[in-house]
Amino acid sequence: MQSTMQDVELTVSRILAHGTTVHSRSEVITWTGEGEPERRTFAEVGRRAAQLAHALRDDLGVRDDDRVATLMWNNCAHVEAYFAIPSMGAVLHTLNLRLPAEQLAWIVNHAADKVIVVNGTLLPLLAPLLPQLPTVEHVVVAGPGDTSVLEGAGVQVHAYEALLAGKPETYDWPRLDERQAAAMCYTSGTTGDPKGVVYSHRSIYLHSMQVNMTQSMGLTDSDTSLVVVPQFHVNAWGIPHATFMTGVNMLMPDRFLQPAPLAEMIETVRPTHAAAVPTIWQGLLADLKAKPRDVSSLTQVTIGGAACPPALMKAFDEFGMRVVHAWGMTETSPLGTVARPPAHVEPGSDEEFAYRTTQGRFPAGVxxxxxxxxxxxxxxxxxxxxxxxxxxxxxxxxxxxxxxxxxxxxxxxxxxxxxxxxxxxxxxxxxxxxxxxxxAKDVIKSGGEWISSVELENALMAHPQVAEAAVVAVPDDKWGERPLAAVVLAEGAGTGFEELRDFLGGEGGIAKWQLPERWTRIAAVPKTSVGKFDKKVIRKQYADGELDVTTL
Amino acid sequence: MQSTMQDVELTVSRILAHGTTVHSRSEVITWTGEGEPERRTFAEVGRRAAQLAHALRDDLGVRDDDRVATLMWNNCAHVEAYFAIPSMGAVLHTLNLRLPAEQLAWIVNHAADKVIVVNGTLLPLLAPLLPQLPTVEHVVVAGPGDTSVLEGAGVQVHAYEALLAGKPETYDWPRLDERQAAAMCYTSGTTGDPKGVVYSHRSIYLHSMQVNMTQSMGLTDSDTSLVVVPQFHVNAWGIPHATFMTGVNMLMPDRFLQPAPLAEMIETVRPTHAAAVPTIWQGLLADLKAKPRDVSSLTQVTIGGAACPPALMKAFDEFGMRVVHAWGMTETSPLGTVARPPAHVEPGSDEEFAYRTTQGRFPAGVxxxxxxxxxxxxxxxxxxxxxxxxxxxxxxxxxxxxxxxxxxxxxxxxxxxxxxxxxxxxxxxxxxxxxxxxxAKDVIKSGGEWISSVELENALMAHPQVAEAAVVAVPDDKWGERPLAAVVLAEGAGTGFEELRDFLGGEGGIAKWQLPERWTRIAAVPKTSVGKFDKKVIRKQYADGELDVTTL
Missing domain, CATH: 2.30.38.10 (Luciferase; Domain 3)
Structure with missing residues (x-):
């Protein structure tokens, strides 16, 4: 039996149309580093998105599902691209400007991007890549920058504002299948080639509704969200789409991601919410302690991308900013969980704090x-x-x-x-x-049970004489895998492995069967380019017999 | 270009599975009129919904899109039916127990209901109808009631609890097309046959997300919602589905809808939110004034179904209950607008109050x-x-x-x-x-412009000597239609029509071209069974020449 409901597609253009009418006065505020920030209402963003779509179609020949990439900071032009490109039926491809050049080139070629919209300040990054990007026909430069570096690159170069000038301020957005591609983003996995995740109009629409649900971000048009999480990182956690659904204002930091300008924009523009990875905030809180500012407007901070250390969470509390932990990944759009404590715990209690440090609770859509x-x-x-x-x-x-x-x-x-x-x-x-x-790749699979490498590392690093420790799985004839503990002792420390093992089994609270038999001393834990433990190096060193291992 | 997102259907069974796991401790609390209310956790509701589905399929032979009707108050068994019936692939048909018997019979026959689940206390309403309901094969009686009235009615009679007893507490819910029918509800239009609105799984799922968005009801699992709006009235505004998405507790009043038990359940169970039509609350507020009770838990009241008079809204404010106006209809699931004032108005100002008395703002989905x-x-x-x-x-x-x-x-x-x-x-x-x-049927279409009958009526009734007034459109050779004012003067008043016309054009603020030429005195404004002005009676009286009309 069919329902009698209307068949209305869930599309990005619907979100845009809603934001630019019902929430026409809400604003995208972009920090410019000098003087007043640039302010554009959602209505203006809508008119400019229409102009951009006309330019892409009429001047640049964008058709069907052509990929239009962005290599941009968080700013208003980037928001315009977010709405114009999917709404016209093309595919927005956000490029991660932190990636190594060869990976960036690989990604552009894999997606077969036809156009790249780039911030002028990022031209030095893009220009040397262009000769390796045969599918790219057009480069659109937003904001000031030295375009001479693009000479001879074999692409047509356009100035963003000149393209928009004089174009019609409305666009007859096509009706689209909600399952059609709207945007794409590549994961920068530590192994293998990057992998492209393609979001649909439907997935973006539903995710935006979820972000606006009370138990997720829970913001209204009285709020301003400081969007520190980059727009090239899982659609800035879906915030630009979500805000156009409910009229939440956005404060965009552009390239000013250092503690001092962040603190200044918080004091000046007075956002009520912010979203960022933990590392950004550690610097900001240190800066605020050194140079106090009025950041009282900012009462909620969504933190994801990596677990927020409990100590950092408490430091936020001292500033009156409540951290709300969330977990997700590029493959989950990203909202996977949000750590809002359940009703049965007492506000302010240790139990509540423990819930806040979990990754969070699954919403109905996950x-x-x-x-x-x-x-x-x-x-x-x-x-x-x-x-x-x-x-x-x-x-x-x-x-x-x-x-x-x-x-x-x-x-x-x-x-x-x-x-x-x-x-x-x-x-x-x-x-x-x-x-x-x-x-999963780091867990130790021992006799049909799992041992957490992270738990062993944390317990080891709680020992006063241990500076750093990494635990990796190594092959074992009897158990399949067993843990190898690689320990960096503190300067001048002479602790023995037996003592560390006893510490793990005692104060460390580690079950006896999980205690490592194999131990080695290393000078430092190898790290990846973003500072994470690079355990595959240790595994390889062990396999190659390069480590001096003691078996207890 | 296809997206790489999973193709996951939006279904009622997904909402159920979420509510019974992630929000397993949340409760459906049903008022019983004596002693402790009945409390069931969402986990229990889920187990009982599975049992009900087994019983409907195995004992009653419900298959495919069979319609299973409910003739029930708001209570936990009704919530169980809400989830079991659509989740198994059948169609929930909620019957309005306030309808005249012949309309109820017409609706059951039109929907071809196979099963009716009925509260025992409503058997006297159902029993006399059964001989006119040839498609109904089974009657399931929930709660105590005299089933002897069903004897000889030619249907199989089952006791709800006996049906569930011993059935498996899980059910392998089928995968369904999200556009498939999930539930239906008939509109009781004032003219013509009732019309059936058929909700899909998709529409219910999306509507539930919208209800849970911050700018709609904005509740969390710390909240308890007193659901006074009947479950037979547009799915109780979608609240039972929405609460299972976010763990909001529900307080169900069953048949105890009088001011005294409502006040008692608010004081005892301490809901934070309530949803109802205005008329219910007028009685409740009067009762609370006469017999004060602690109703401090109740801080938000969603009012819809009819406009809430500003005076009533202010009366709520005095009790610390904030009225949130909403508009919708059976055809809109019903959420159409919610009156949360925009960010640019000052809290507590007259301007803010004016926004609160509008029907509200459209969400992105409308x-x-x-x-x-x-x-x-x-x-x-x-x-x-x-x-x-x-x-x-x-x-x-x-x-x-x-x-x-x-x-x-x-x-x-x-x-x-x-x-x-x-x-x-x-x-x-x-x-x-x-x-x-x-x-639209009451507006006066005069020379290509519209005149609001309600505006004229309100302006007339603001005159101290006017007890009631109805304004209807009557045919006019020159203008197409013109207003006829039918006035009920206050006891002993002798005001003339000229004076009333001048009052409208003066203090009343009505534009000159909108002022009625035709006037008549009537003894009372004819009313419908629910107390609304029945203007079609006046139009007919005018057409039949039964009114004594003065033309100014």
Whole structure:
């Protein structure tokens, strides 16, 4: 039996039309580093998005599902691109300006981008790449910059404002299938080629509704959100789309991401909310302590991208900013969980704080399950650790174009029944709160049970004489895998491995069967370019016999 | 270009699965009129919904899109039916127990209901109808009641609890097309046969997300919602579905809708939110004034179904309950607008209060346009009055089964391009706030302009000597239509029509061209069964020459 409901597609152009009419006075405020910030109302953004779409279609020949890339900071022009490109039926491809040049080139070529919209200040990054980007026909330069570096690159160069000038301020947005591609973003995995996640109009629309639900960000048109999380990083966590649904103002920091300008824009523009990864905030809080400013407007900070250390969370509390932890990934659009404590805990209690440090609770749009070492489903008991798998309308079920041009569904990323394997290991409690304990590739699979490398590392690093410690899985004839502890002792420390093992089993609270037998001293833990422990280096050193290992 | 997102259907069973796991401790609390209210956790509701589905399938033979009707108060068993019936793939049909018997029978026959779940206390209403209901094979009686009245009715009678007893507490809910019918509800229009609106799984899911958005109800699992609006009335405004998405507790009043038990349940269970039509609350506030109680928990009251008089809104404010006005209809699921004042008005100001008395602002899921007397689109300027038309994924585009078995799309209800014509006339301001001024059938179409009958009536009734007044359109050779004012003077008043006309044009603020030429005195304004002005009676009396009309 069919329903009698209207068949209305969930599209980005609907969000745009709503924001520019019902919330026409809300603003996108871009920090310019000098003088007054640039302010544009949602109505103006809508007119400029229409102009951009006309320019892309009429002047640059963008058609159908052509990819239009952006290499931009967070600013108003970038928001205009966010709405114009998908609404006209093309595909927005946000480029991560932090990536190594060869990876960036690989990604542009894989997506076959036809146009790149770039901030003038980023031209020195783009220009040397252009000769390697055969699909790119047009470069549109937004904001001031030295375009002479593009000479001879074999592309047509356009100034953003000149393109828009005189174009009609409305656009007859086409009706689109809601499952059509709207935007894409590549993951920068530590291994293998980057993988493209392609968001649909439907996934963006539904994700925007979720972001606006009370238990997610819960903002209204009285709020201003400081969007520090880059627009090239999972659509800035969906905030630009979500704000156009509800009229939340946005404060965009452009390239001014250092503590001093961030503090200044908070004091000046008075945002009520901010969204960022933890590292940005550590610097900001230090700056605020050194040079106090009025940041009282900012009462809620959404933190994701990496776990926020409890000490940092408490430091925020001191400034009257409440941290709300969230977890997600490029493949989850990204909203996967939000850590709003459940109703049954007392506000301000230790129990409440413990809930705040979890990754958070799943919303209705995200189904979750844990898969154990032997492929079994594990209960939500807060104890059983398994790999987290998720399912939902804004969660990836494949990657863009494998070598054969078909969607890519590697077995280690997607289950046979289509769920995303997150690569994260954790526990879920009976109320649906997720706590991540390790990465699946780092967990030690010992005799059909899992041992968390992170838990062992944290316990080891709690010892006063341990500066750093990494724990990796190494092959074991009897158990399959066992932990190897690689320890960096503090300057001048002479602690022995037996003492450390006893400490782990005692104060450390580690179960006896999880205690490492294999120990080694290293000078420093190898790190990746973004500062994370690079455990595959240690695994390789062990395999190559380069480590001096003691077996207890 | 296809997206790489998972294709996950938006279904009622997903909402159920979420509520019963992530929000397993949240509760449905049903008032019983004596002793402790009945409390069931969402987890229990889920187990009982599974049992009900097993019983409907295995014992009663419910298959495919069979219609299962409910004739019930707001209570936990009704919530169980809300989830079990659509989740198993059948169609929930809520019956309005306030309807005249012959209309109820017409509706059951039109929907071809196979099963009716009925509260025992409502058996005296159902029993006399059964002989006229040939499609009904089973009656399931929930709660105590005298089932002897069903003897000889030719249906199989089942006790709800006995049916559930021993059934499995889980059910393998089928995968469903999200556009499939989930629930249906008939409108009780004042003219013509009732019309069936069929909600899809998709429409219910999206509507539930919208209800949970911060600018709609904005509740969390710390809240308890007193659901006074009947479950047979547009799915209780979507609250039972929405609460299972976010863990909001529900307090269900069952049949105890009188002021005294309502006041008692508020004091005892301490809900934070309530949803009801204005009339219910007038009695409650009077009761609270006469017999003060602690109702301090209740801080937000959603009012819809009819405009809340400003005086009543202020009376609420005195009790610390903030009224949030909302507008919708059976055809809009019902959320159409919510009156949360925009950011630019000062809290507590007269301007803010004025926004609170509008019907409210459209959410992103509801597109709106105004159509003028000559079919033209009108601007959102807060002045131009036209018929409101709406479009969106939870808005009806047809009614269930016309005489030929095809969806029914009467021209006066749906535009050629598929928008719902609401039959309401109003204005929309530049910020998307709707103010309704009249019903389309009551507005006076005079020379290509519209005159609001309600505005004239309100202006007339502001005269101290006017007890009541109704204004209707009557045919006019020159202007097409002109207003006829039918006035009930206050006891002993002797005011003349000229004086009233001058009052309208003076203090009344009515434009000269809108002033009525035709006037008549009547003893009382005819009313419908629910107490609304029945203007078609006056129009007929005028047409039949039964009124003594003075022309000024």
């Amino acid at each position: 189904q979750a399950r844990l898969t154990g070492p032997n492929g079994e489903r594990l209960p939500w008991d807060g104890v059983s650790a398994g790999e987290l798998e998720v399912r939902g309308p804004w969660i990836a079920g494949a990657y863009y174009n494998g070598p054969d041009g078909e969607p890519l569904r590697p077995d280690d990323k997607f289950s046979a029944d289509g769920w995303l394997k997150t690569g994260d290991v954790g526990v879920i409690d009976a109320d649906g709160f997720l706590t991540l304990t390790d990465r | 597109q709106a346009r105004l159509t003028g007397p000559n079919g033209e689109r009108l601007p959102w300027d807060g002045v131009s009055a036209g018929e409101l038309e709406v479009r969106g994924p939870w808005i009806a585009g047809a009614y269930y089964n016309g005489p030929d078995g095809e969806p029914l799309r009467p021209d006066d209800k749906f535009s050629a391009d598929g928008w719902l014509k609401t039959g309401d006339v109003g204005v929309i301001d530049a910020d998307g706030f709707l103010t309704l001024t009249d019903r």
